[in-house]
Amino acid sequence: MKKFAGQSIIDKLSERFEASKQELTSNSTIADVRQKALNHLVENGLPHAKAEEYKFTNLTKALEKNISFEMNTERVSVSKDDVEKLRIEGLDAYYLTFINGEFNSEFSDEVTESGISFSPLSAAIQENSQLAGKLFDKLSKSTEDAFVAMNSLLANEGTVLEISANSEVSKPVFVQYINTKSSDIHAKNLIEVGANAKVTVIEKVDTLGAEPGFSNIVNEISVANGANAKFYKIENDTDTSYQISNIHVSQDKDSTFTSNTVALNGAMVRNNLDIKLEAEGCEAYMNGLYLLNGKTHVDNHTTVDHMMPNAYSNELYKGIMDDKSRGVFNGKIFVRKDAQKTNAFQSNKNILLTDDATVNTKPQLEIWADDVKCSHGCTTGQLDKDALFYLMARGIKKDRAMAMLLHAFASDVIENLELEPIQAYVEAIITSRLEK
Secondary structure (H helix, E strand, O other), rough: OOOOOOHHHHHHHHHHHHOOOOHHHOHHHHHHHHHHHHHHHHHHEEEOOOOHHOOOOOOHHHHHHHHHOOOOOOOOOOOOHHHOOOOOOOOEEEEEEEEOOOOEOOOOOOOOOEEEEEEEHHHHHHOOOHHHHHOOOOOOOOOOHHHHHHHHHHHOEEEEEOOOOOOOOOOOOOEEEEEEEOOOEEEEEEEOOOEEEEEEEEEEEEEEOOOOEEEEEEEEEEOOOOEEEEEEEEEEOOOOOEEEEEEEEEEEEOEEEEEEEEEEEEEEEEEEEEEOOOOOOEEEEEEEEEEEEEEEEEEEEEEEEEOOOOOOOEEEEEEEEEOOOOEEEEEEEEEEOOOOEEEEEEEEEEEEOOOEOOOOOOEEEOOOOOEEEEEEEEEEEEHHHHHHHHHHHHOHHEEEEEHHHHHHHHHHHHHHHOOOHHHHHHHHHHHHOOOO
């Protein structure tokens, strides 16, 4: 029998699926998805070292070495102070908190506002929720990516959000995942934004303790005609944490979607963002900032698929790499034959602060239409020595001068974050890292 990459992991995941099969397959529609996901894993394995999409990020090897993937039923207590410390100071939001992959009502807010409906995924599955069955793996396609398949196989918890047509949620929804033990969690968030509705969702994963952990989170976001949805991904976990995030978005006519990804710490982080502009008048904005030090490795893979005419997308990712950290950016823009009058722009800019820091960047643009305005590009370099000398010549210490220049470099991405508490959170981390 042929062995695939990650075979030992797949064997353990298969055993866990069989042990929890009754619970995981209670919804017949989702049960079918899980079986297809298992078949995909067994037949194809996990990405190997030479897989094109993961050539700079050998996540399979890292997980084999550091994560046991054993079923862990250990209960660990978490205090209110623990939870509060991991939130963003001054941010008024509806907090939905998950501890070790399980929804925790004690540390979560009751969402009573009209126009928004929330349910933990576990409850939605048990109740045979129509929305859960409708969205589960609809956009992410577990037969196309091994880590999505892994998620679809085992994810039994997460957030199911439905925003009614013409509703505007008054404050952000903050989905908080906290891990306290050496294990893996698989969560799936299903979000449906109704016509002309508005909502902001923030997701953050944190680990308590120094033991290595792995989080595999999939977001499936459906944005109806005229709706406006914003999604923030804040990654500032421990040095021994591994994360993979898959965000899949479908947009209908005249809708707007904004993605803000801020990667600050972790052992190895992989972010997959896939946006499909499926109708006319869509707008998509993608903002990314990765500020890395130590041996942190962050890989951002983005795909924007323009499928219909008169749509717009703008992507700006910036990276600052210090010490022995590594950044990866792979951005793809597709403009289909029918997508005339498309405007699509992509930019990736990087600064390396040491000789040991590295970045691999690959912007890509494929156009089948002839009446479009598209551009893409990337830059990699060091701090402007003349600007640094200018500041130091005026009595500013080198570390402070470097921090000022890097704040200026990251400023346009930080401004795009819009929410002041998140802007202050990111700026404080930049300052603390650079003003050593």
